[in-house]
Amino acid sequence: MELIDLRSDTVTKPTPEMRRAMADAEVGDDVWGDDPTVNALEERSAELLGKEAALFVASGTMGNLVAQLAHLARGQETIAGRQSHIVLDEAAGHAVIVGTSVRALEDRPDGTLDLDAIRGAFRDPLDAHEPITGLVTIENTHAHSMGQPVSVAYTAEVAAIAHERGVPLHVDGSRIWNAVVALGVRPAELAGPADTLTFCLSKSLGCPVGSVVVGPKDVIWRARRARKMVGGGMRQAGILAAAGLVALRDGDAGMIDRIADDHANARLLAEALSGMAGIRAAGDIAQPGEGPLDPGRVRTNFVLFRVSGDRAAFLEAVRTRGVLLEWYPHDQVRAVTHHGITRADIERTIIAVRDALREAASPTGAPADAPVGAGVTQSA
Numbered sequence: 429m430e431l432i433d434l435r436s437d438t439v440t441k442p443t444p445e446m447r448r449a450m451a452d453a454e455v456g457d458d459v460w461g462d463d464p465t466v467n468a469l470e471e472r473s474a475e476l477l478g479k480e481a482a483l484f485v486a487s488g489t490m491g492n493l494v495a496q497l498a499h500l501a502r503g504q505e506t507i508a509g510r511q512s513h514i515v516l517d518e519a520a521g522h523a524v525i526v527g528t529s530v531r532a533l534e535d536r537p538d539g540t541l542d543l544d545a546i547r548g549a550f551r552d553p554l555d556a557h558e559p560i561t562g563l564v565t566i567e568n569t570h571a572h573s574m575g576q577p578v579s580v581a582y583t584a585e586v587a588a589i590a591h592e593r594g595v596p597l598h599v600d601g602s603r604i605w606n607a608v609v610a611l612g613v614r615p616a617e618l619a620g621p622a623d624t625l626t627f628c629l630s631k632s633l634g635c636p637v638g639s640v641v642v643g644p645k646d647v648i649w650r651a652r653r654a655r656k657m658v659g660g661g662m663r664q665a666g667i668l669a670a671a672g673l674v675a676l677r678d679g680d681a682g683m684i685d686r687i688a689d690d691h692a693n694a695r696l697l698a699e700a701l702s703g704m705a706g707i708r709a710a711g712d713i714a715q716p717g718e719g720p721l722d723p724g725r726v727r728t729n730f731v732l733f734r735v736s737g738d739r740a741a742f743l744e745a746v747r748t749r750g751v752l753l754e755w756y757p758h759d760q761v762r763a764v765t766h767h768g769i770t771r772a773d774i775e776r777t778i779i780a781v782r783d784a785l786r787e788a789a790s791p792t793g794a795p796a797d798a799p800v801g802a803g804v805t806q807s808a
């Protein structure tokens with residue numbers, strides 16, 4: 429049985445066209461600036477996002493790290509969402525490598541931080557006790573709020589607050605393409621207010637490896653030095669960048685426009701789950717409160733929910749039916765759609781989840797409508 433892997437959009441496999449482009453890529457030593465394919469990817473990324481320069485890096489984590497290294501001095505502080513990837517999921521790189529602290533603010537269900545809270549989070553540079561605020565970061569799409577896209581207007585407001593105080597704004601735009609598609613805006617419009625932005629090639633764009641940081645020339649030059657320092661100077665990296673160039677093509681030739689299908693698939697899944705007893709609202713900022721899952725919360729490719737019974741047993745029960753879902757913080761289950769997932773896969777997933785819930789609800793462990801003894805066979 430072929431597995432339907434909804435654990436993350438990082439599980440995507442390169443398309444045949446990407447593989448051909450990778451095999452044929454013209455390469456050189458990128459640490460010396462000699463790789464024409466990396467250079468082309470960087471130029472294309474900068475052009476699409478309306479920035480002066482770009483840097484190809486190994487991962488989203490590395491992109492955020494080198495951006496912080498480019499913006500911050502040791503002992504400074506970053507204002508960020510408490511549940512942002514930079515704060516929660518990057519092995520404390522900000523502290524260990526950048527040498528900075530984080531002023532963590534509450535993330536809200538719409539994926540934003542309160543603007544007054546941001547204003548109030550800046551430190552007093554004249555007080556010798558305090559760190560100096562050196563950076564503001566936001567996440568777009570915002571993962572823990574069920575992948576909410578945050579708007580151009582909000583990004584501009586945050587940037588204005590930061591810039592008024594002489595501080596840059598970095599956007600962790602790992603899934604910025606999902607936001608671009610969901611909001612129906614031009615990428616350069618959404619990135620416009622930010623000083624720097626990291627986006628991932630290896631998520632919704634379906635590439636095997638890599639991320640890109642975009643920004644002003646001088647900041648990207650410092651990020652390039654930082655990338656070397658953390659061991660991210662890759663040599664004939666054009667083999668990887670070639671897939672990125674395919675992904676960033678315009679229209680049907682690329683991978684951006686098709687993301688709308690992932691969003692439609694995520695919504696279809698959520699609509700079906702919302703009608704199932706045993707599936708509950710995700711809680712926390714993904715969907716505050718109790719009650720059924722609200723499909724209206726699904727604006728991009730994330731579906732977060734809770735199950736009424738034992739979560740581990742549920743995940744195992746769907747796995748035995750050929751569907752991989754992922755545990756997520758706050759007792760949640762996560763399903764993420766991507767280019768490896770078709771509408772038919774979602775229809776199969778809906779059946780698998782319904783059967784898994786029935787199995788959990790049945791005292792014999794067998795699906796409620798299964799013949800006697802079926803549960804025994806199933807768990808053997």
Ligand SMILES: Cc1ncc(COP(=O)(O)O)c(C=O)c1O
Nearest residue numbers: 487488489490513567571600602
């Ligand atoms: C919001 C966000 N930022 C950054 C990253 C880091 O990307 P990578 O896994 O390529 O390091 C992720 C990865 O899942 C993410 O979800």
